[in-house]
Amino acid sequence: MDDQQRRNVLAAVGPRLRELRRRKSLTLAELAELTGVNESTLSRLESGARRPTLELLLPLAELYDVPLDQLVGAPRTGDPRIHLRPVHRDGMTYVPLSHPGGVQAHKLLIPPRPGREPELRTHEGFEWLYVLAGRLRLILGEQSLVLKAGEAAEFDTHVPHWLGPDGDQTVELLVLFGRQGERAHLKARTT
Structure with a gap:
């Protein structure tokens, strides 16, 4: 993966986080309370003004019940299967x-x-x-x-x-x- 591809992956994290939050019908304040992550930090993550870190993404992945690689849109490894997690x-x-x-x-x-x-x-x-x-x-x-x-x-x-x-x-x-x-x-x- 080249630098431009990495930047594109990182740029897509914010909109993905916003979409997941909206699907759960949560406000930023509610999300902050549930995850312990500052509301301002969450807002900056969603807008792309803050780079995602593992420390910030782990509680979000847990709350949204999605694997971390799916949360960040990690590139596919060539395996087209969807790993089912009931x-x-x-x-x-x-x-x-x-x-x-x-x-x-x-x-x-x-x-x-x-x-x-x-x-x-x-x-x-x-x-x-x-x-x-x-x-x-x-x-x-x-x-x-x-x-x-x-x-x-x-x-x-x-x-x-x-x-x-x-x-x-x-x-x-x-x-x-x-x-x-x-x-x-x-x-x-x-x-």
Whole structure:
């Protein structure tokens, strides 16, 4: 890697950090509180006015739950595989299938949670899902749908929604999620 390439990699760190923070819906003040890194330092990192150091990037990588090389956009080593690191959150297992940026792909496993009432939520973006195994109960606003393996749905996540298994078996999904305005336009080909 020559000097210009190094400068380009370093220049891209700030915008990447800003995007990750926005995806988490955090302010700089909230991020400073969570990481112990000064708010001014975080602002300068995101604007490119401060060079990233390992000491500053490690707590951010941990909070954003991304590998350090992904955080800095380290050049590829020739291995095109994505190294899957499952994330367990709210009783569900998310397996990232893509790198951060643009539309995100995840495999999602939702086990049955007897006695737990659905909590409808809203957030920025669009979501597309495809049921791989099991039966999915999707509550979308006032509508309650059951999707079985092989069925798909797409919706604006501003609409209150909830996903869970329909029955006593884990449901397995492929989920594509994009920021507001980014939709997964998938069209079936006719023969």
